[in-house]
Amino acid sequence: xxxxxxxxxxxxxxxxxxxxxxxxxxxxxxxxxxxxxxxxxxxxxxxxxxxxxxxxxxxxxxxxxxxxxxxxxxxxxxxxxxxxxxxxxxxxxxxxxxxxxxxxxxxxxxxxxxxxxxxxxxxxxxxxxxxxxxxxxxxxxxxxxxxxxxxxxxxxxxxxxxxxxxxxxxxxxxxxxxxxxxxxxxxxxxxxxxxxxxxxxxxxxxxxxxxxxxxxxxxxxxxxx
Amino acid sequence: xxxxxxxxxxxxxxxxxxxxxxxxxxxxxxxxxxxxxxxxxxxxxxxxxxxxxxxxxxxxxxxxxxxxxxxxxxxxxxxxxxxxxxxxxxxxxxxxxxxxxxxxxxxxxxxxxxxxxxxxxxxxxxxxxxxxxxxxxxxxxxxxxxxxxxxxxxxxxxxxxxxxxxxxxxxxxxxxxxxxxxxxxxxxxxxxxxxxxxxxxxxxxxxxxxxxxxxxxxxxxxxxx
DNA sequence: GGCCTGTAGATTGTATACGGTTTGGTTCGG
DNA sequence: CCGAACCAAACCGTATACAATCTACAGGCC
Numbered sequence: 001x002x003x004x005x006x007x008x009x010x011x012x013x014x015x016x017x018x019x020x021x022x023x024x025x026x027x028x029x030x031x032x033x034x035x036x037x038x039x040x041x042x043x044x045x046x047x048x049x050x051x052x053x054x055x056x057x058x059x060x061x062x063x064x065x066x067x068x069x070x071x072x073x074x075x076x077x078x079x080x081x082x083x084x085x086x087x088x089x090x091x092x093x094x095x096x097x098x099x100x101x102x103x104x105x106x107x108x109x110x111x112x113x114x115x116x117x118x119x120x121x122x123x124x125x126x127x128x129x130x131x132x133x134x135x136x137x138x139x140x141x142x143x144x145x146x147x148x149x150x151x152x153x154x155x156x157x158x159x160x161x162x163x164x165x166x167x168x169x170x171x172x173x174x175x176x177x178x179x180x181x182x183x184x185x186x187x188x189x190x191x192x193x194x195x196x197x198x199x200x201x202x203x204x205x206x207x208x209x210x211x212x213x214x215x216x217x218x219x220x221x222x223x224x225x
Numbered sequence: 226x227x228x229x230x231x232x233x234x235x236x237x238x239x240x241x242x243x244x245x246x247x248x249x250x251x252x253x254x255x256x257x258x259x260x261x262x263x264x265x266x267x268x269x270x271x272x273x274x275x276x277x278x279x280x281x282x283x284x285x286x287x288x289x290x291x292x293x294x295x296x297x298x299x300x301x302x303x304x305x306x307x308x309x310x311x312x313x314x315x316x317x318x319x320x321x322x323x324x325x326x327x328x329x330x331x332x333x334x335x336x337x338x339x340x341x342x343x344x345x346x347x348x349x350x351x352x353x354x355x356x357x358x359x360x361x362x363x364x365x366x367x368x369x370x371x372x373x374x375x376x377x378x379x380x381x382x383x384x385x386x387x388x389x390x391x392x393x394x395x396x397x398x399x400x401x402x403x404x405x406x407x408x409x410x411x412x413x414x415x416x417x418x419x420x421x422x423x424x425x426x427x428x429x430x431x432x433x434x435x436x437x438x439x440x441x442x443x444x445x446x447x448x449x450x
Numbered sequence: 451g452g453c454c455t456g457t458a459g460a461t462t463g464t465a466t467a468c469g470g471t472t473t474g475g476t477t478c479g480g
Numbered sequence: 481c482c483g484a485a486c487c488a489a490a491c492c493g494t495a496t497a498c499a500a501t502c503t504a505c506a507g508g509c510c
Contacts, residue, residue: 009291010494011279035462045495046462047272054236054276058283060379066234067462067501082379089314154285154307154390158383165379235464260492270465271492292471292492 010044014052017042022061022072023167024133029074033062059161073165077218080169084214087162091210092203094147094155095190099199106149107195113142114187121180136174140167142187146194146206166214173217182216183209235269239277242267247286247297248392249358254299258287284386298390302443305394309439312387316435317428319372319380320415324424331374332420338367339412346405361399365392367412371419371431391439398442407441408434 008016018038021027033053035046042049053070056062062070075083098106117138123131143163148156173179186209193201233241243263246252258278260271267274278295281287287295300308323331342363348356365388372384398404411434418426 034460036460047494047496050463051275051279054279055283058280060382068503069462079379082377085318086315086380086383089318090311093310093314152307154304155311157285158311158387162383259490261490272464272466275493293473294492 010048011051011055014038014042014044014048015055018052018056019061019164022056023164023171024136025168025171027072029072029168031072033070033072035069060165075165075169080166080214080218083162083165084210087159087166088207088210090155090159090162091143091147092207094150094152094159095194095206096199096203097150097152097155098146098148099194099197099202101151102149102194102197106145107191110142110145110191110194113138113145114184114191117142117187118184121184124180132174135180136171139183146190169217170213173213173220177216177220179213179216182212186212235273236276236280239263239267239269239273240280243277243281244286244389247281248389248396249361250393250396252297254297254393256297258295258297260294285390300390300394305391305439305443308387308390309435312384312391313432313435315380315384315387316368316372317432319375319377319384320419320431321424321428322375322377322380323371323373324419324422324427326376327374327419327422331370332416335367335370335416335419338363338370339409339416342367342412343409346409349405357399360405361396364408371415394442395438398438398445402441402445404438404441407437411437 018027018033027033035049035053039046039049053062053064057064057070061073063073064070117135120131120135120138124135140163144156144160147159150156170179186205190202190205190209193205243252243258252258260274260278264271264274278287278289282289282295286298288298289295342360345356345360345363349360368388369381369385373381375381395404411430415427415430415434418430
């Protein structure tokens with residue numbers, strides 16, 4: 001009907017769109033996702049929408065109540081702790097592997113991302129919302145890039161899914177708290193040890209990075225569920 | 226058209242059917258899964274079949290090549306190692322948590338499962354295929370029950386998915402190797418420490434259980450991918 | 451006045467239909 | 481005899497249509 005390029009398939013387009021909207025908080029926790037409404041807004045039928053929602057459900061970003069439709073998942077504090085703990089272990093594992101396999105190019109790439117984040121962070125503190133969005137994208141890129149170096153596909157995939165579940169809540173912390181003030185130092189410490197090749201220490205710092213973030217979040221908004 | 230009970234929805238039925246067939250080896254690695262064929266065999270249309278396949282794909286049990294359809298995933302030796310390693314960490318985590326929260330009823334339930342497995346294992350060694358299938362079911366039940374005690378929903382869900390990815394290969398080990406001779410002693414050791422409440426030790430034994438199984442498998446069939 | 455019931459609207463679940471791409475075989479040319 | 485191009489069948493991706501269920505509101509009964 002409209003897109004002739006099947007390169008990004010329709011379900012893929014819808015999936016990415018919905019995922020991004022959930023991760024950036026446009027679709028907040030608990031919001032119902034009506035199939036026809038989404039279909040119309042993207043000029044597709046409900047079929048690819050349903051496929052996208054099915055994927056999102058099995059990745060834990062939405063929930064389905066039979067005959068009542070999909071809604072954005074709302075995690076309780078306990079569930080956030082649960083997922084953050086998993087994320088800690090998996091990211092530590094990936095970070096250790098990544099440090100052992102790193103190349104000088106990897107170090108440079110990560111450093112470039114951190115520098116860009118510093119620049120965007122300064123703008124973001126000045127109230128530039130676009131810069132804040134870009135900062136978040138770079139933040140994701142830093143962690144994604146780091147554990148991608150491990151070369152472990154299944155681990156990366158699982159880790160991405162797990163991080164995605166926490167992303168909307170990190171966004172809350174970014175808006176309400178001082179994540180922008182705390183995170184850069186933690187990232188720099190990670191990169192320093194990564195450059196030195198202290199695999200175990202990188203793993204420990206990554207886990208700590210997530211744990212601290214989770215604790216700060218739950219202190220800011222203890223009763224989200 | 227046929228089922229009036231919507232309690233298990235059609236996609237759910239198809240999903241369970243396909244998952245079971247993949248886990249028990251009926252649909253071997255690499256086998257193409259044709260939508261219409263599956264739909265006809267279950268007396269449903271292709272729509273719920275597609276939804277089931279979408280779920281299976283995001284759980285890593287099947288792969289989709291665009292315009293060429295779905296096929297059962299075929300893991301390389303490296304991927305099996307990767308996933309088994311993840312499984313080790315997650316199961317150790319769940320096992321530790323479970324041991325701390327255990328009740329006497331949990332101990333009894335797990336022991337009953339092991340006793341049943343011993344009985345079925347003896348029959349299975351005699352060539353009873355049905356008993357072997359039942360043994361596998363009890364094996365899954367033992368591990369599922371164990372980490373369910375942890376009470377961590379997200380962890381259990383992730384762990385189930387991860388174990389499922391390995392299940393077809395464990396089945397191979399069961400058929401070709403001496404899993405039936407090795408596993409019971411490992412399970413008993415786990416249960417003994419679980420009863421005593423040695424959380425860390427239970428975690429260590431669970432990880433070791435998976436690692437050994439993975440090593441035996443890769444020695445039996447080093448080039449599966 | 452509050453609660454239950456019945457009906458209308460909306461939304462999901464499923465089936466069917468159609469268009470496009472891939473695949474395998476056959477035929478033509480070298 | 482072998483290889484490449486073409487044609488037909490099969491299959492996937494998407495849209496549309498229909499059936500079943502749920503929600504909400506209105507009306508009547510206790």
